[in-house]
Amino acid sequence: MPVDDSPGDFESALKPLWLRAQSGDDVAYRQALGLLASRLRAYLKRRLSGLPDEVEDLVQETLLALHLQRGTYDPTLPVSAWAVAIARHKLVDLWRRRGRRDSLHDAIDDVDEQSLAAEPDDGGARRDLETLFDALPPAQRQAIELTKLEGLSVAEAAARTGASESAIKVQVHRGLKRLAALVRADARADTPGKKMSRMDTLDAGMSQPVHGRSK
Amino acid sequence: MKTDALIDLLARDAGPAPRALAWRRLSPAAAAGLFVSAVAAIGWFGALPAQMFATAVPWMKMAYAGALAAAAGWLAARLSMPAAPVRSATRAVTVVVLAMAAIGLLSWFAAPAGERMAALLGHSWFSCPPSVLVLSLPALVGSLWAVRGMAPTRLRAAGFAAGLLAGAVGAFGYSLSCPEASAAFVAVWYSLGILLTGALGAALGPYVLRW
Numbered sequence: 001m002p003v004d005d006s007p008g009d010f011e012s013a014l015k016p017l018w019l020r021a022q023s024g025d026d027v028a029y030r031q032a033l034g035l036l037a038s039r040l041r042a043y044l045k046r047r048l049s050g051l052p053d054e055v056e057d058l059v060q061e062t063l064l065a066l067h068l069q070r071g072t073y074d075p076t077l078p079v080s081a082w083a084v085a086i087a088r089h090k091l092v093d094l095w096r097r098r099g100r101r102d103s104l105h106d107a108i109d110d111v112d113e114q115s116l117a118a119e120p121d122d123g124g125a126r127r128d129l130e131t132l133f134d135a136l137p138p139a140q141r142q143a144i145e146l147t148k149l150e151g152l153s154v155a156e157a158a159a160r161t162g163a164s165e166s167a168i169k170v171q172v173h174r175g176l177k178r179l180a181a182l183v184r185a186d187a188r189a190d191t192p193g194k195k196m197s198r199m200d201t202l203d204a205g206m207s208q209p210v211h212g213r214s215k
Numbered sequence: 216m217k218t219d220a221l222i223d224l225l226a227r228d229a230g231p232a233p234r235a236l237a238w239r240r241l242s243p244a245a246a247a248g249l250f251v252s253a254v255a256a257i258g259w260f261g262a263l264p265a266q267m268f269a270t271a272v273p274w275m276k277m278a279y280a281g282a283l284a285a286a287a288g289w290l291a292a293r294l295s296m297p298a299a300p301v302r303s304a305t306r307a308v309t310v311v312v313l314a315m316a317a318i319g320l321l322s323w324f325a326a327p328a329g330e331r332m333a334a335l336l337g338h339s340w341f342s343c344p345p346s347v348l349v350l351s352l353p354a355l356v357g358s359l360w361a362v363r364g365m366a367p368t369r370l371r372a373a374g375f376a377a378g379l380l381a382g383a384v385g386a387f388g389y390s391l392s393c394p395e396a397s398a399a400f401v402a403v404w405y406s407l408g409i410l411l412t413g414a415l416g417a418a419l420g421p422y423v424l425r426w
Contacts, residue, residue, distance in 0.1 A: 024231035033222040060221050065426075067225040069366040071236035072296040085297035089368045093425070129216040148224045169230075176225075 010039060011078050018079040022070065032079075037063060039080060040087050047091060051098070056125040057187070058094060062087045064180045068173075097187065132182045140175030143168050237292030240361040245284060245384050248354020252388030256350055260392035267394065275318070276390035276401055280383045282311045283409065287379035291358060294373040295365035301372075308379065312406060319402025326397075334397040340404050343393065347408025348415070351378075351385025355416060358384075363424050374420020375413045382412030 014035050021029030040062050044055050065086050073082050133141055146157040147168065158165045216224075233239070267273055290304035326334050337343075358377035367373035386405050395401070 021226075021229075022232040024229075026226050026229050029229050030222055030226035033226055034219070037218055037222060056218060060216075060218055063218070063221060063225065065366070067229070069297075071233035072366045073232070074296050074299045077298055081298040082296075085368050086366060089297070089366070125216065125218065129221060144224075147228050151227065154228060 010035070011080050014079050018073075019075065022073065022075070033063060033066070036066065036079075036083050040083065043084060043087055044091060048094075053126055054094065057127050058087075058090055060125050060127075060129065061180070061183050061187070062090050064176065064183065065090060068177055068180055093184075094187070127183070127186060129179065129183070132179060132186060135182055136175050136178055139163075140171045140178060143171035144175045147172055237295055237365060240364055241288050241292060241358065241380070244357030244361040245288060245354060245380060248351070248357045248381060248384045249387060251353040252350040252385045253391055255353075256346075256388045256392045260346075260389075263392055263394060270396070272396045272398075273390055275398060276393070276405065277387055279311070279315045279401060279405065280387035280390060283308070283315075284380055284383035284387065286311050287376055287383055291362055291373065291376035291380050294369060294376050295362050295367050297366050297368050315398075315402045315406065319399040322398035326399075331399075335399045335403065337395040337397060337400045337404075339393070339395060340400065343389070343395070343400075343404040344408035344411055346393075347382060347386045347389050347405060348411045349385075350388045351381040351408075351412040354384035355381035355412060357381070359416065359419065359423055363426060366426065367420075367424050370420040370424045371417050372420070373424055375417035377420070378413035378416020379409060381416065382409030385409075385412060 014032060017028045017032040017035070021032045037059055041055060041059050044058050044062075045052070048055050048058070062083075066083055069086065073079065133144065136144070142161060143157065143163075146152045146160060147154055152160065154165050154168050157163075157168050161168070163171070263273060286304065286307035290301060290308055293299045293301045293304045323331055323335065355378060358380045359374065362373050362377045386409055389405075389408075395404075
């Protein structure tokens with residue numbers, strides 16, 4: 001969907017969708033999250049020019065946080081201001097992790113990474129959320145798989161598992177919360193060696209032409 | 216997982232967003248904290264004699280603590296919502312504290328000059344602030360937990376607001392067993408105890424409110 005990039009127009013396209021999403025319109029919610037993802041990607045890309053392979057992971061982490069915290073949105077505010085405040089919080093969290101880690105590494109490590117850095121495709125997250133799903137408690141994982149991946153309604157999922165509908169909803173919400181915590185823990189564990197990240201950028205560099213960082 | 220797939224996953228069957236989230240998280244935390252602090256205050260220090268409640272003094276303390284809890288709870292709620300302006304809530308907290316300070320000053324000047332210091336210090340000025348702080352701890356745990364479940368982005372400020380809320384709740388509990396009768400005493404020593412709890416919340420915020 002072509003979107004005018006000026007902030008006012010972006011907000012006026014986003015806000016009606018978002019308000020409908022807040023009152024339970026899933027189609028509007030999907031569209032609103034799509035708009036937000038592209039805006040957040042641009043925001044994070046500009047601020048992570050030294051760590052381009054972190055961008056999409058952080059977009060996904062932020063989207064998960066937006067979803068879990070949609071109850072903290074104040075309808076009198078611009079949606080984009082709220083979303084960017086959350087993205088900024090996640091970005092500061094990443095920098096704090098990086099800052100602490102990077103001081104522990106020798107300069108060669110940094111130079112190495114910089115010289116290999118290739119801009120990943122949009123949508124090319126390094127971390128695979130699906131593997132993190134495996135670490136969820138079984139009831140939460142099952143509830144998410146049935147309702148979110150297989151596309152059953154909550155009622156169908158309840159009938160399939162024998163749990164009540166409200167129990168399914170609670171398990172889905174808890175599962176996504178747990179997933180967000182796993183993402184954070186994963187980002188921490190992942191940061192020191194950066195082995196995965198270097199392998200990925202190496203792969204990306206071999207399979208496709210390395211292009212410069214967009215501004 | 217592609218980002219588009221994640222969006223599909225999040226949006227599918229998402230339903231409406233939770234309403235009045237801050238209220239639903241903060242008020243049970245404050246209520247539970249109040250219950251514990253009231254029971255602890257009465258258990259440790261004994262309940263105020265019933266005839267004291269015929270005077271204005273305990274009601275003044277409860278009104279101050281209650282108004283400050285409401286204002287600080289509002290501030291904590293605003294600080295739990297990303298990008299939400301906090302000016303009105305900050306002003307509300309300030310107004311409550313200044314109003315109590317004004318009442319305290321009035322009572323100071325209304326008292327005969329020779330008795331002012333005695334009224335201000337009472338017989339428990341030294342133990343009042345730490346008692347308020349200790350009685351606030353259950354509410355502090357609750358309010359930090361409540362804020363942490365939302366989306367604070369200014370962790371020190373959010374911790375401070377959660378601490379003020381807890382401090383006001385603890386002061387409310389303490390007022391049920393505190394026999395001091397001077398408004399000046401309340402304006403200074405209650406406020407100091409609440410401020411100490413706020414400072415504790417601010418110190419803890421950056422560590423415990425991370426998400």
